Amino acid sequence: MSVADTKTISFARGAPSLDIVDIEGLKSAAVKAFDADPGGVTGYGTSVGYVPLREWIAKKHGVHVDQVMVTNGSMQADAFLFDQLVKEDTPVIVERPTYDRTLLGLRARRGDLHPVTLDDDGLDVAELRALLESGVRPALAHIIPNFQNPAGVTLSMPKRQELLALAEEYGFVIFEDDPYHDVRFRGETLPRMLDMDGGKGNVVYASSFSKTICPGVRVGYLVGPAGLIAQICKAATNTYIAPNMVAQAIVHRFATSGALDQSVKTVRFALNERADALAAALRKHLPDAKFTVPDGGYFLWVELGADIDVDELLHAAAARHVAVVKGTDFLIEGGEGSLRLAYSAVKTEDIDEGVKRLAEAVHAVR
Known part of the structure; x- marks a missing residue:
């Protein structure tokens, strides 16, 4: 096979491959949604989202329905929350490293960002406490607690407890950004900080x-204090009247039919x-690379060493058809x-070849 015909193996995108x-x-689910509720599926709806799905989510989390809002993806949920809580120069705690779109969103709102180191067991809570004791008063701490994007690490139970205590003591909101909770494939599932907070309102x-x-x-979707969700x-409503009723109705039927549970099992096994x-x-x-093998999620973070220029490496990798x-x-x-290597979209049989090409690129730029 010529170089021109070589298939690109992409570790770049955090998405499942089509086969899973x-x-x-x-x-x-789409047929059932249109058959059962054609008016609800095809109408504008309201800004809270498709009502039956909203009710299903509220039941899943054991909260009142007015604490739930269904959105066009969780990134839009992020954006709405940031618009409410983050103004110019508002102090915000972020993990180091953190999701790149989070940084873009907070920078666009000109928040005063304070990165806190991630350890193998999540946020360095001692470093955060020192920051708070120095006088920083954040409105928000953005936390990805499970299989963090991009680092793949999980916030430990003791650190969840410490973080909640700090939020209550210093009066900031923990934004628990948790898209990977259900895709744990080994180890013990840890409770959500939303549940641990006991309805005090310290967690969105x-x-x-x-x-x-x-x-x-x-x-x-978002779950939070009813007053904040109403705002x-x-x-x-002023932005788009209502989110996508068709997609939300399909998700509702997919979830209530039992297909979601089976889908989660399939995804976990593949991941x-x-x-x-x-x-x-x-x-x-x-063999010299440093990394932590995740217990779930989509991502693995690799430290290659100070002698590697990743801008140069990106081009060398692309030339070898690996992203x-x-x-x-x-x-x-x-x-x-x-x-950051995303393994979710790469079939198992392609992974070794992809890393082999990446290693060739590393050796070329080193």
Whole structure:
């Protein structure tokens, strides 16, 4: 096979490959949604989202329905929350590294960002406490507690408890951004901080069906204090009247039919296999690389060393038909020798070849 014919192996996008998406289940859910509620599916609806799905989410989380808002993906939920809580120079805690779109959204609102180091067991809570004791008074702490994007690490139970205590003591909101909770493939499931907070209002929770069904549905949601959700719903009404009723109705039928539970099992199995294959390939082809093998989620963070220029590496990798994302995209500063590898979209049989090509690119630029 010529170089021109070589298939690109992409570790760049955090999305499931088509072979683990339940296409038939989605088609069936769409038919059921249109048959059962043609008026609700085809009408404008309201800014709170498709009401039956809103009610299903409220029941799932054990909260009152007026604490839930269904959105066009969880990124839109993020944007609405940031618009409510973050103004110019508002102090905001972010993880270091963190999701690149979070940084873009907060920078666009000109928030005063304070990155706090991530350890293998999540946010360095001692570093956060020192920051708070120095006088910083954040309105918000953005936390991805499970299989963090991009680092793949999970916030430990003791750190969840400490973080909640700090939020109550210093009066800031924990934004628990949690799209990966249901895609744990090994280890013990930890409770959501939303549940641990006991209704005190210190936590606003966001999640998505992109990782458990498919990204194309673009359905996410927020759970928070009823007053805050009402303010956000008012802003949403002024923005788009209502989100996508068709997609939300399909998700509702998919969830209530039992197809969602089966989809989660399929996704977990595939992710487990792919994460293990990626770790094995890295040990084989890049034995000096440092990484933590995740227990769920889509991503693995790789430290290649200070002698690697990731901008140069990106081009060398692309020339060898492998795509990655450079670590500098996820940090305000630093990350020059790091990469985020998304294993979710790469079939197991392609992973070793992809890492082999990446290793060739690393050796070329080193």
